Amino acid sequence: MNAITAAENLNESKRLVGHYINGRSVTVSGERSQAVYNPATGQVVRQVALASKTTAQQAVAAAAAAWPAWRLTAPLKRARIMFRFKEILEQHANEIVSLLTEEHGKVLDDARGEFVRGVEVVEYACGAPELLKGEHSKDVGPGLDSWSEFQPLGVVTGITPFNFPAMVPLWMYPMALICGNTFVLKPSEKDPSTPTRIAELLQEAGLPDGVFNVVHGDKEAVDALLTDPAVQAVSFVGSTPVAEYIYRTGTAHGKRVQALGGAKNHAVVMPDADMDNTVNALMGAAYGSCGERCMAISAVVCVGDAVADEVVNKLALRVSGLKIGPGIDSQNEMGPLISKPHYEKVRGYVDAGVAEGAELVVDGREVTVHHQPEGFFLGGCLFDRVTPDMRIYREEIFGPVLCVLRVQSLQEAMRLIDEHEYGNGTCIFTRDGGSARYFTDNIKVGMVGVNVPLPVPVASHSFGGWKRSLFGDLSAYGPDAIRFYTRRKTISQRWPTDSVDQAQFSFPSN
Numbered sequence: 001m002n003a004i005t006a007a008e009n010l011n012e013s014k015r016l017v018g019h020y021i022n023g024r025s026v027t028v029s030g031e032r033s034q035a036v037y038n039p040a041t042g043q044v045v046r047q048v049a050l051a052s053k054t055t056a057q058q059a060v061a062a063a064a065a066a067w068p069a070w071r072l073t074a075p076l077k078r079a080r081i082m083f084r085f086k087e088i089l090e091q092h093a094n095e096i097v098s099l100l101t102e103e104h105g106k107v108l109d110d111a112r113g114e115f116v117r118g119v120e121v122v123e124y125a126c127g128a129p130e131l132l133k134g135e136h137s138k139d140v141g142p143g144l145d146s147w148s149e150f151q152p153l154g155v156v157t158g159i160t161p162f163n164f165p166a167m168v169p170l171w172m173y174p175m176a177l178i179c180g181n182t183f184v185l186k187p188s189e190k191d192p193s194t195p196t197r198i199a200e201l202l203q204e205a206g207l208p209d210g211v212f213n214v215v216h217g218d219k220e221a222v223d224a225l226l227t228d229p230a231v232q233a234v235s236f237v238g239s240t241p242v243a244e245y246i247y248r249t250g251t252a253h254g255k256r257v258q259a260l261g262g263a264k265n266h267a268v269v270m271p272d273a274d275m276d277n278t279v280n281a282l283m284g285a286a287y288g289s290c291g292e293r294c295m296a297i298s299a300v301v302c303v304g305d306a307v308a309d310e311v312v313n314k315l316a317l318r319v320s321g322l323k324i325g326p327g328i329d330s331q332n333e334m335g336p337l338i339s340k341p342h343y344e345k346v347r348g349y350v351d352a353g354v355a356e357g358a359e360l361v362v363d364g365r366e367v368t369v370h371h372q373p374e375g376f377f378l379g380g381c382l383f384d385r386v387t388p389d390m391r392i393y394r395e396e397i398f399g400p401v402l403c404v405l406r407v408q409s410l411q412e413a414m415r416l417i418d419e420h421e422y423g424n425g426t427c428i429f430t431r432d433g434g435s436a437r438y439f440t441d442n443i444k445v446g447m448v449g450v451n452v453p454l455p456v457p458v459a460s461h462s463f464g465g466w467k468r469s470l471f472g473d474l475s476a477y478g479p480d481a482i483r484f485y486t487r488r489k490t491i492s493q494r495w496p497t498d499s500v501d502q503a504q505f506s507f508p509s510n
Contacts, residue, residue: 015046017192019055019216020199022062023209028055034189034218039105039336040326042374048192051217056184056224059213063155063182064230066210071152071180075128078178085174085205086122089115092201096194100166101327103191105335105376106289108327117456118170121477124459128178131482141508144494150486152180153232153256157225159246160195161238162188162338163292163398169195171463172235173212175481181232185214186225190338192216226250233485235476236260237294239396240422240468247471258472258484260464262396263424266299267453268413268439271307273429277451279314281429282402285453287322287334287380291346291400294469295425295447295454298397299386300404301413308406312361312384315402319362319380325369336376337399343376346399350381353392353401359384364400388416396422410435418444424465427453446470 017036018027032050037043051059070078089096093115100111136147158172165187173183187195199214215221225231226249233256236246240261250257267285269278285297302308327335337343347365354360364379378400386393386403393403407413417426427449428439436450446465449455457463457478464475474480 017046017048017196017216019049019051019059020196020212020214021055021059021210022066022213023203025196025200028052031055036103036190036192037339037376038102039338039376040328040372042340042372042376045102046193048189048216050189051186051215051221051224053220053224056186056215056217056221057228059184059215060155060157060225060228060230062210062213063184066208067152067154067182070177070182070208070211071154073180075132075178075180078180079126079128081206082122082126082128082174082178085202085207086119086126088201088205089119089122089198092197096166096197098328099194099197100191101335103193104162104165104327104338106292106327107332107335108330110289111327114164114167117459118164118167120459121170122174124477125174125178131479132179132486140492141494143497144492146490146492148488148490150179150482151489152486154181155184155230156181156233156235156485157184157186157231158235159186159222159225159238160188160236162190163289163294164237165191165194166198168237169198171237171477172481175477176235176485177207177211179482179485181485182211183213184225184231185212186217186221187214189216189218222246223249226255227253229253231255233257234259235484237476243471244468256472256484258464258474258476259470260294260476261469261471262398262422263294263296263465263469264299264393264396264420264422265295265297265425265427266301266413266417266420267297267426268301268303268410268417268428268430269307269311270303270410270428270430270432270435272431273307274431274451275310275314278429279311279318281451281453282311282315283318286402287319287400290334290337290378292338292398293454295456296398297427297453298402299393300402301416302404302406303410303413304408305406308384308404312382312404315382315404316361319364319382319402322380324367324377324379326372326375334380334400337378338376340376342398343378346378346397346401349392349395349397349399350401353383353386353390353403356390356392358386358390358392358403388419394420410439414439414443421468422465423467424469425449425455427451427455446475 367379
């Protein structure tokens with residue numbers, strides 16, 4: 001590799017975020033780069049290198065070279081590295097949260113929440129010696145013992161989105177590493193500094209060179225990882241069209257793939273719901289992180305017109321009063337969108353909703369933020385009387401746009417949810433245990449909340465939707481991660497005795 005360390009970068013590259021390969025930061029002469037923006041100011045804060053196919057392959061080669069020794073490292077020793085990693089992460093919490101806010105734009109409290117949820121997965125991974133225990137059966141036949149083991153795959157990779165540059169990568173590689181795999185991460189090029197900095201901290205925790213690598217890039221780097229024969233498995237989080245492409249391409253090249261896609265998460269509000277608490281919950285779930293969450297509530301299904309009128313009236317007051325501005329100001333409740341193109345895309349959805357006849361109760365398109373005229377700020381938007389045929393309902397907007405739909409029964413609300421192509425998350429607001437039980441038992445969605453608007457599982461459970469929100473059989477982190485990042489091997493063993501066994505020509509049985 002024609003590479004130089006970060007300390008040796010040329011003057012024009014001083015603000016370049018390089019790759020992290022084989023235990024060191026590298027840039028490659030002549031490699032493409034892309035601007036990284038602070039979305040609150042609209043200004044370029046640094047550049048990020050975009051890996052060529054060759055650079056991505058070299059990261060895979062480094063991981064492949066490190067795998068034999070890492071595979072044979074005892075799970076307890078791997079766990080001790082994870083314990084140190086968790087401690088170091090927590091020592092650098094403020095630094096990481098500041099990087100998150102600078103490059104993504106989310107407010108500081110939201111960035112802290114993301115960081116903590118990521119660290120929880122590291123904490124769960126520290127239980128490797130327990131999680132990786134196999135199963136053993138003695139005397140399954142005369143003098144015959146049988147057991148199963150969970151063995152690592154080899155080199156695995158993760159491709160992660162811009163909206164959670166700390167948390168989503170941490171969903172993946174701590175679990176992959178404690179299982180004995182080596183890892184190549186391809187994070188979003190829109191906010192690359194956080195995953196790169198965390199890679200340095202993981203190395204500081206004692207991880208051997210080459211076990212964890214980061215390459216930045218676009219489709220060229222992604223395709224290189226999807227087709228490299230040394231890569232055994234791919235984890236992805238992003239939009240459904242890309243998730244489907246990742247799944248098809250990866251599996252066509254013989255890889256195990258879990259690809260988490262998009263969402264249209266519904267909240268059902270029943271007539272007996274605690275309306276004030278419901279509205280508070282909906283505000284955070286719909287407008288937190290500027291709506292750039294795959295678990296954001298983007299559709300509220302109100303059972304009855306009286307419920308809808310009350311919810312819309314209460315929401316309108318709250319949405320109109322949202323404190324919008326740079327995430328570094330702790331008084332602000334919502335920051336900017338990630339980029340100018342994404343701002344224009346979300347604003348275009350609002351235009352489309354108006355054109356299709358939805359009632360725009362709160363219009364955030366003309367919001368102004370004092371002293372930040374170039375920031376990518378869009379105010380909260382609230383639509384009422386949305387119908388299932390409208391684009392703003394059918395498609396994932398990924399912005400601060402909340403749609404209210406009106407139905408007359410819980411069954412009608414559930415039919416609406418079940419017929420949608422996405423099945424990521426949903427929730428119901430009610431005081432009635434029978435309604436809640438019926439909803440949770442029968443709704444065709446992977447993650448369900450009862451009076452919990454963002455039912456994101458804790459680290460000891462697994463995260464994943466249904467239908468076109470997940471391609472693959474296993475969800476992210478938790479117990480499913482152990483199964484995804486290992487393969488089962490079953491061993492049957494008998495030792496010779498003094499007697500001589502007769503040849504058997506039938507299928508073996510007890």
